[in-house]
Amino acid sequence: MSSRPPVFDGLDRKIITALTANARSSFAEIGAAIGLSATAVKRRVDRLREAGVITGFTATVKPSALGWRTEAYVEVYCDGAAPPRRLAEVVRNHPEISAAMTVTGGADALLHVRATDVEHFEEVLERIRTEPFIRKTISYMVLSHLLPESPEAGASQPAPKDTPGHAPDMR
Amino acid sequence: MSSRPPVFDGLDRKIITALTANARSSFAEIGAAIGLSATAVKRRVDRLREAGVITGFTATVKPSALGWRTEAYVEVYCDGAAPPRRLAEVVRNHPEISAAMTVTGGADALLHVRATDVEHFEEVLERIRTEPFIRKTISYMVLSHLLPESPEAGASQPAPKDTPGHAPDMR
């Protein structure tokens, strides 16, 4: 439980906003925008990282440019009571799963899956269904995005397997 | 149609990986790691941005630290044929919607919603249901994550409304 008291103030919030908009802005730039010296900005950023508010800095990549052109949400149903800990292990076995969570509703878990194409996605799905206590899956393929895609660390996922026939040529 | 030929090579891919891991690494640092001069790295990064492969650099933030402690996926069902363009407008009216897409399956769209708490989430849901042609919604609350949360630009969303009673004190 318990929201410890927030460890940041309005200036920190502005810094977070600035860094979220552009993680490569200089401290001097940010400082100029919010009325603080570069030194002061750096100290606050260090503190925010220390406190776990800012967890990192990442480049955002267009997944399709990296060869990930197929995206789906997959509901997972398990045999018996699904222990979240075991589920987490299963999920980590499949690099195409980019997000996974337990949810309310009928399903035991919801997965976000990225694949190079539909053929690859089918292969992933078969692999997941093979796992010990997975009973069934229901997939919802993403057709189009209604908002600019929220930043996803496209390249923190492994490169699409270059199994011929599956992966686009990355040269 | 058509995947234009990939606009990057193996060195570019390594650069993308490095920047995804830490968007604030210096070009010199990256160059040292992959055997290129800082200048060469910068040129490639500029080209990758130009080409739309790298879309930006962002700080990753722990949503709960910013006061977003409630998360859900919401299936949306519309009256008649839902024109994606109209749906996109609706979605933009609600800052709590952090991702939205059309999907296969029964629903017309799937939304990812972040709220400060369950009370706030209910308010968002009521607001969405009020929109002209939304017929019904089905929500799946996120209980726990099975993978480390993929970077989300927590602060690109507006600050949680500081309506007393809804938003945590950000001081």
Place this chain on the structure above:
DNA sequence: AATGAAATATTCAAAGC
């Protein structure tokens, strides 16, 4: 906590290979 100043690094554009 914020500031200012000095030492060290980084970025960026020009020129040559």
Place this chain on the structure above:
DNA sequence: GCTTTGAATATTTCATT
């Protein structure tokens, strides 16, 4: 297209208020 060079900026540490 990569490297080197050098000038302009940015970062970081430390002393000061």
